[in-house]
Amino acid sequence: MAVLPIRITGEPVLHAPATEVTVFDDDLRTLVADMFETMDLAPGVGLAGPQVGVGQRLFVYSWTDDDEVLWRGVAVNPVLWTSPAVPESIEELDEDDESEGCLSVPGERFPLRRSEGALLRAFDEHGEPFEIEAHGWLARVFQHEYDHLDGVLYADRLVHPYAKQVQKAIRKASWGGPGQSWLPGRDHPEG
Secondary structure (H helix, E strand, C coil): CCCCEHHHHCHHHHHHCECCCCCHHHHHHHHHHHHHHHHHHHCCCCCEHHHCCCCCCEEEEEEEECCCCEEEEEEEEEEECCCCCCCCCCCCCCCCCCEEEEEEEEEEEEEEHHHHHHEEEEEECCCCEEEEEEHEEEEEEEEHHHHHHCCCCHHHHHCCCCHHHHHHHHHHCCCCCCCEEECCCCCCCCC
């Protein structure tokens, strides 16, 4: 297994729709293992293919819920359905419960309204189909990672004033262009 560089916002692969995985082979399983190692070291609760420079529709996730149940797996060629989100207004966003971050915008966290529920249908790294009904934070993780597969970062979804704040942070860090990445275990891009 190897730790992979995580691409930072501005890298073209992060801002384009990913393509479907067509081959379930040892190369895919090695990529998945590398993505788990990278996510765990970062540390993060999810990591999508585009974040490690692979423009394919897959993501890994690892999160322990309040009942100490570990949700850990890979979603290849996922389809995600969500319940309707409650319309957001700046007064209603909870900076603790709805705060979100992203390994491709390292060190920044902002509140973002997501749907409370989600249904994920995907394949594992062996091509076996599965389905997970998720609520709360796990649903948030799935929505965040699924967005990456469509070329959308959480920063793209933020409302004012947070949208302005994240753009200021990106400019201050000199991100937003191609060729920037960081390596978990070596770099600390959040300052």
